[in-house]
Amino acid sequence: MTGAGREAFARQWADAITGTSYVSMGSDQLVEYLLRLTGLLVDATLAAEFDPSVAHRVGTELVTADFTATEALGETLAVIAEQLPGLLDGQSPRLPDLAGRIVRLCGGVAAGYASALCERTLDEQEVIYRTGLLARMQAEEALEASEARFRAMFTEAAIGIGIIDLEGNLMEANPALLRMLRYTRAHATQLNISAMVHPEDAASVWQAYDELVRGDREHFRAEKRFYRSDGDEIWTNLTVSLVRDEAGAPAYQVALLEDVSEQHWLQARLEYQAYHDPLTGLPNRALVSDRLARVFAAPAGLRRIGLCYLDLDGFKVVNDSLGHDVGDQLLIAVASRLAGCCGPGQLVARMGGDEFVIIIEDSGGEGEVVALADAVLAALARPIQLGNHELTVTASIGIVERPVAATNQADLIQAADITLYWAKADGKARYARFDRSRKDSEVTRLTLSATMVAAVDRDEFFVDYQPLVTLADGTLRGVEALVRWRHPSYGVLGPEQFIGLAEETGSIVQLGRWVLARACEQARRWRDAFGDAAPFVSVNLAARQLSEPGLVSDVVRILASTRLDPSSLQLELTEKTLVGDEVGPLEALTKLSGMGVRIAIDDFGTGYSNLPYLRRLPVQELKLAGMFVVGLRGPDPDPMDERIVATLVTLAHALELTVTAEGVETRAQLRRLRALGCDAGQGLLFAPPGPPEQIDALLQTARPLGDPGSAPEVP
Secondary structure, eight states: OOHHHHHHHHHHHHHHHBTTBOOSOOHHHHHHHHHHHHHHHHHHHHSSSOOTHHHHHHHHHHHHTTOOSHHHHHHHHHHHHHHHHHHHTTSOTTOTTHHHHHHHHHHHHHHHHHHHHHHHHHHHHHHHHHHHHHHHHHOGGGHHHHHHHHHHHHHHOSSEEEEEETTSBEEEEOHHHHHHHTOOHHHHTTOBGGGGOOTTOOHHHHHHHHHHHHTSOSEEEEEEEEEOTTSOEEEEEEEEEEEEOTTSOEEEEEEEEEEOHHHHHHHHHHHHHHHBOTTTOOBOHHHHHHHHHHHHHSOOTTOEEEEEEEEETTHHHHHHHHOHHHHHHHHHHHHHHHHHHOOTTEEEEEEETTEEEEEEETOOOHHHHHHHHHHHHHHHHSOEEETTEEEOOOEEEEEEEEEGGGOOHHHHHHHHHHHHHHHHHTTSSSEEEOOHHHHHHHHHHHHHHHHHHHHHHTTOEEEEEEEEEETTTOOEEEEEEEEEEEETTTEEEOGGGTHHHHHHHSTHHHHHHHHHHHHHHHHHHHHHHHGGGOOEEEEEOOHHHHHOTTHHHHHHHHHHHHTOOGGGEEEEEEHHHHOSOOHHHHHHHHHHHHHTOEEEEEEETSSOOOHHHHHHSOOOEEEEOGGGTGGGSSSSOOHHHHHHHHHHHHHHHHTTOEEEEEOOOSHHHHHHHHHTTOOEEESTTTOOSBOHHHHHHHHHHOOOTTSTTSSOOOO
16 A cells, blocks of 8 residues: 555544544644554555454554544444455455455454453543542541442443452442343342353463452453353453452452453454355355464374365356356355265365365375265265256365375365366366376476477477388388477476477477478488488478468478478378368468478378368378287288278378388388388388487498398387
8 A cells, every 4th residue: 555545544534533532633633643553554454474463552542542432433443444455455466365354453453442441441440449448448537428429430330340358259239230240239249259150261360360369469350251140141351459458458359340242242253254154154265274274283293184175067157057146056055065074073164166175184094085075976966956946066076185294284275276176177076186196297297388488499309310211122211300308307308298288388389390490401411411312301290380370481481591492391290180171271281282392191090081181181191100000010910900001001092192101110010011012111120210310320321221130120
């Protein structure tokens, strides 16, 4: 909040309480005084560690400034509750509990005000009372006047006053005390304070009382509950003072009681509202945080804790189709069923929206938490009747269960949240259990995704090349460019570990452009060194790249900058990449093919392309997926795989396309593929992917690949 904002708030506050009490300050002085208190409230609200005692101090200072009328307190609380949130809006992004802080701020101001006012009143009354008693003892001639003054004060006082002997018998009670406790005078004077013990009194109250009766202390104050004559409960601010005789020995006690039940209940209601969801009545996120904080603050020992993080599936559809009123009724019904599934030591809370959490303190193991999750899913599976609507709701649940000593509040919630989304991703209407290895894998994926673009700029990627061999004579016709990532933390990563991430994040466009440029540069070097014997380079093209409007211009630019003939470049696409009716990709392929760039369909036979669509594509080559070649490894080839390969080769040749078989690892496969008319092959039989120098060596020797002695055969 700016200085101007604080001053405006202070002026609103001053306008609200002016005239409620008589004070000796002028209007400017009052604004300046309240501006200082405004600063205390704002700083306390925005503090990382909220301290409600600051609000208590503000309430006390109002009384100190003589704002002692109850209207002044009411107007102050109204200004804080209505104006402070708006002035703080946008100033506290890290305070999700701002509303709760405002509530506790109001409660603290009210408590401080009441305490200070009580103390002021009690001090004044006690002085008056002592004056009357001493006057009666000191001067016999002033006895009647003193007695009259005392009796008037005693009778008319707004707070309850009782005179008690040292044995605890109530000797006298003023009308205010009789009304407060709902006793008759005759009944009250038969009471002993031993009958006024409340079962939830703090031990310190009665310890202080014993010290006072012995004469070891002069007075004590405490907040104490009493039972009225009809059994109702009352909260009081109690002050007990010791009156001594002329010799200084304890003579009797004077008890002053102020009824603070309304303030106490107001504070209790405000605290309840701060820690409970107004719609369902369940504990809210703030109470969950407090409960977990207490769990982890206590000695861990061998204790365990479990958490079920729950989210309703498709709840937005209910709100959108049936309205928010029905959605609210559904949340109330779900909250009731969740509460019915919980037992002792289990807390169910609404975290917000359609998210709920169940905390299982002192868990007996993951089995107990899983059983609870099963019970929740079963309870929600029963239809819910809301007026004329019968709804069936499902939920996804993330389960975390671990020793208290092995975790903390933040990690527990984070793990449950992650696991919840695993359940969503796995199909909804189910639970998922936390899996450390799965989380580590996802963290790795996230790390790779976040650093991929920068890794391109840092030259962490490199390209290996694998030969594409003519089966008829074993000559090297081309090479496939295969990108690798030399990651500083994870070592060398193959494309299967990051290409999918690159496609998800869109960084495949930048990475693919980099691979295309490196491959074309290398092809140019081979062309310069080996002339017509140089192989063409085949570069994989992802679906996202094919959809990029600048694909054709990128290829043109790279070919021009490397002075590479378009016929030395082949682009590989999978069948799945080509599925669809979009015109853009087909136009791009047509333009590239028209330039002389070769187009190949990779992993053919694993997708769903239909033959009419295949005929429309400007394709020159089909690469058969390695799964079809596996059955041709041994001396007795699989007849089904053999027929499939024969059919695909015949189909490709009918479309005037060449066929390259992937995954060729044995000479038996090589012989069968030759016999079936396959044009080319790629696989470990010829050479594994390797650096450009490996291709240099193959070109220099010009030895046929795949013949005995040219490469080790994979067993």
